[in-house]
Amino acid sequence: MLQSFKLAIKSIIANKMRSFLTMLGLIIGVSAVVILVSVMMGYMNNMIKSFMDMGANTITVNLVNMPSRQASVDQMYDFFNEHRDVFSEMTPQVSVSGTIKVGSEKTTTTTVTGVSEYYGKLKNYKLEKGRFLSYADMVSRQKVVVIGYYVASKLFGSPKAAIGETVKINGSAFTVVGVVQRQDKTQLSARGSDDFAFMPYSTAGQLNGTSVPDYYIFATVNTQVSNQAVELLKDFLKTIYTQKETYFVQSMSQMLGEINTQLALMSTIIGAIAGISLLVAGVGVMNIMLVSVTERTREIGIRKALGARRGVILQQFVIEALVTSTLGGSLGIVLGCIASPTIGRFMNISSPANLNAVIISFSVSVAIGLIFGYMPAMRAASLNPIDALRSE
Amino acid sequence: MEKLIQMTDIRKEYKMGDEIVCANDGVTLDIDKGEFVAIVGKSGSGKSTLMNIIGALDVPTSGKYLLGGKDVGKLSDNQLADIRNKMIGFVFQQYNLLPRMNLLENVELPLLYAHVSNHEREKRAMEALEKVGLAEKAKQMPNQLSGGQQQRVSIARALAANPSLILADEPTGALDSKTSRQVLDFFKKIHEEGNTVIMITHDNAIALEAKRVIRIADGKINFDGSSEEYAAIV
Numbered sequence: 001m002l003q004s005f006k007l008a009i010k011s012i013i014a015n016k017m018r019s020f021l022t023m024l025g026l027i028i029g030v031s032a033v034v035i036l037v038s039v040m041m042g043y044m045n046n047m048i049k050s051f052m053d054m055g056a057n058t059i060t061v062n063l064v065n066m067p068s069r070q071a072s073v074d075q076m077y078d079f080f081n082e083h084r085d086v087f088s089e090m091t092p093q094v095s096v097s098g099t100i101k102v103g104s105e106k107t108t109t110t111t112v113t114g115v116s117e118y119y120g121k122l123k124n125y126k127l128e129k130g131r132f133l134s135y136a137d138m139v140s141r142q143k144v145v146v147i148g149y150y151v152a153s154k155l156f157g158s159p160k161a162a163i164g165e166t167v168k169i170n171g172s173a174f175t176v177v178g179v180v181q182r183q184d185k186t187q188l189s190a191r192g193s194d195d196f197a198f199m200p201y202s203t204a205g206q207l208n209g210t211s212v213p214d215y216y217i218f219a220t221v222n223t224q225v226s227n228q229a230v231e232l233l234k235d236f237l238k239t240i241y242t243q244k245e246t247y248f249v250q251s252m253s254q255m256l257g258e259i260n261t262q263l264a265l266m267s268t269i270i271g272a273i274a275g276i277s278l279l280v281a282g283v284g285v286m287n288i289m290l291v292s293v294t295e296r297t298r299e300i301g302i303r304k305a306l307g308a309r310r311g312v313i314l315q316q317f318v319i320e321a322l323v324t325s326t327l328g329g330s331l332g333i334v335l336g337c338i339a340s341p342t343i344g345r346f347m348n349i350s351s352p353a354n355l356n357a358v359i360i361s362f363s364v365s366v367a368i369g370l371i372f373g374y375m376p377a378m379r380a381a382s383l384n385p386i387d388a389l390r391s392e
Numbered sequence: 393m394e395k396l397i398q399m400t401d402i403r404k405e406y407k408m409g410d411e412i413v414c415a416n417d418g419v420t421l422d423i424d425k426g427e428f429v430a431i432v433g434k435s436g437s438g439k440s441t442l443m444n445i446i447g448a449l450d451v452p453t454s455g456k457y458l459l460g461g462k463d464v465g466k467l468s469d470n471q472l473a474d475i476r477n478k479m480i481g482f483v484f485q486q487y488n489l490l491p492r493m494n495l496l497e498n499v500e501l502p503l504l505y506a507h508v509s510n511h512e513r514e515k516r517a518m519e520a521l522e523k524v525g526l527a528e529k530a531k532q533m534p535n536q537l538s539g540g541q542q543q544r545v546s547i548a549r550a551l552a553a554n555p556s557l558i559l560a561d562e563p564t565g566a567l568d569s570k571t572s573r574q575v576l577d578f579f580k581k582i583h584e585e586g587n588t589v590i591m592i593t594h595d596n597a598i599a600l601e602a603k604r605v606i607r608i609a610d611g612k613i614n615f616d617g618s619s620e621e622y623a624a625i626v
Binding site: 003010011014298299301302303304305306307308309310311312385386389 | 444447449450469470473474476477478482484488490492501502504505506549553
């Protein structure tokens with residue numbers, strides 16, 4: 001047994017180039033499986049995480065408002081207040097054209113939304129300076145705005161300098177009452193997570209000339225009640241809108257579940273495609289082992305003449321195939337483990353090598369060595385010693 | 393004398409296309425322990441087939457072959473392998489050393505297949521190499537040696553497992569006359585030490601070096617006698 005291992009390693013070293021090329025198939029196959037699955041999993045986790053950041057306990061409501069059938073903000077508020085045991089926050093969202101001006105020269109374009117006083121809490125924002133919007137701001141349609149760290153830095157140089165200053169949004173003057181703490185610790189950029197501004201939904205409606213918002217975000221007290229919350233919302237909206245097509249309620253946990261199923265399916269398909277390359281590598285191993293047996297027919301003849309039993313010859317060649325494929329598989333895993341996080345870094349996601357992918361692809365490459373090595377080894381073992389000795 | 397080989401009416405047939413070719417056609421032959429026999433014949437005479445059967449590389453189509461009292465004709469592949477391993481030491485025309493192994497490893501090979509322990513294996517292989525005067529080259533590779541030296545290594549390999557029979561197939565076929573002489577003297581020495589040696593050759597001059605000569609033609613024995621008697625008819 002030990003002798004067979006020594007022989008296998010000797011033979012692999014003696015045919016460096018050929019052994020390497022045989023292994024290359026396995027290296028590529030195994031590392032492809034590891035990299036694809038790991039990056040895919042990393043991407044999946046990243047996606048789930050960003051959904052979680054948005055709040056796993058949130059429910060979004062889309063409405064198609066018609067003059068005859070529409071839910072006013074007050075109706076939504078009443079509904080929300082009725083079910084405070086289920087809902088913790090609620091806000092309409094009204095988009096406003098996002099050009100903010102200071103004086104006549106400084107300008108920035110950002111996401112400006114009209115929201116309720118719950119928005120800050122719903123988004124998990126902490127204040128850097130100033131205050132959030134209040135219920136009073138909503139009622140009296142105050143022209144006040146809370147801005148992100150990036151907007152404050154760009155327009156005023158610092159959050160502190162921004163408080164109390166006047167900005168112009170869509171031509172109307174607004175007072176900056178609050179600056180939200182920096183969200184992204186690594187970079188501060190346009191379209192980043194610090195580039196936003198929000199104002200009272202009532203003010204936004206006035207600015208846009210639309211009085212009835214068509215988009216709401218609800219947050220539930222916890223994720224367990226989200227299904228119950230969805231039903232409550234649907235029941236409530238049904239009484240106003242009557243037609244199912246005019247209101248859409250979706251909880252984040254539902255969406256997350258759907259996305260998870262899709263991504264899992266995708267990663268299985270990708271893994272399977274990479275698995276095919278492993279199979280091709282297996283055929284390569286078999287091919288080389290067959291060549292090796294043919295080349296060493298005389299050696300096999302000599303060994304048999306000296307008294308090697310069938311099993312000994314069989315073992316020698318199976319072990320050689322096994323060592324080749326195991327070595328190739330290990331190198332593939334090393335490559336995969338190095339490449340996966342590196343590729344992840346380029347994609348801005350965290351994708352450490354996936355343990356399952358490593359275990360499965362390694363086992364598959366060992367199995368390939370056994371299965372595809374067995375046939376050539378069998379051929380070697382059943383060679384007739386006389387014919388084998390005669391071959392050149 | 394104790395009988396080592398007892399062959400009775402050995403026949404070996406080969407299928408070549410539709411025709412059946414008879415390579416050995418009723419060979420009956422006894423060889424005692426300690427003999428030095430040359431089997432001589434032209435190519436195609438059937439001497440190689442006879443050697444294969446004697447060497448347990450092949451089994452006869454019919455007839456009885458007892459090697460050391462064992463009926464070889466009825467053994468399986470693996471049992472034949474064990475017989476070759478324990479009872480027969482082969483010396484080939486082309487030396488047939490394994491090129492990727494050093495001399496020591498080559499000589500150890502039959503001992504390895506006999507499951508001799510590491511330490512014992514090395515000891516016995518070194519002894520065999522000493523016998524052929526190549527102990528100091530034990531770590532060299534076969535291709536670093538001359539033809540005569542390689543043939544001596546293959547003799548050492550044949551001797552290593554201490555077999556009942558040394559079977560040499562044209563052992564001087566690839567050597568010049570001077571080295572041939574050395575190798576033949578070597579076989580004589582081994583024989584004098586008590587080993588049974590069978591040498592297969594097509595060359596009458598080489599055959600005469602043995603004590604007994606058996607000549608094969610058309611698959612049959614047509615001479616069996618001492619080398620002196622053989623010398624008289626050639």
